[in-house]
Amino acid sequence: MNMHLLRPCLRNCDHSTPKVDIVHTHDVPCSDTKCTLDFDGLPIYRYDDYHHLSVAGSTLLYPQYLKRHPGELDKILRYK
Incomplete structure (x- = not known):
């Protein structure tokens, strides 16, 4: 992924x-x-749709997301 292009967007x-x-x-x-x-x-994505997560993908992605972006969901969901 070209983060150099994605970050400004x-x-x-x-x-x-x-x-x-x-x-x-x-x-x-x-x-x-x-x-x-x-x-x-x-597989992270559905076999027929590379834009939507598979059940396994969403289950496995969530803990990895929490590690990579600690506190982001709390901020977004406004948990105190």
Whole structure:
């Protein structure tokens, strides 16, 4: 994933639509150099739709997301 191109786009979204919160899942299945389509051999995306998570993908992505972006959901959901 080319984060160099994605970061300005996300910043623009943050500034132009301040009431819309963005959950940053785009970088969860990625390292600094490579993105993967599976976690532990289980596919992240549905076999017929690479834009929507599979059940296994959403189950496996969530804890990885929490590690990568600690506190982001609390801020978005306004938990205190």
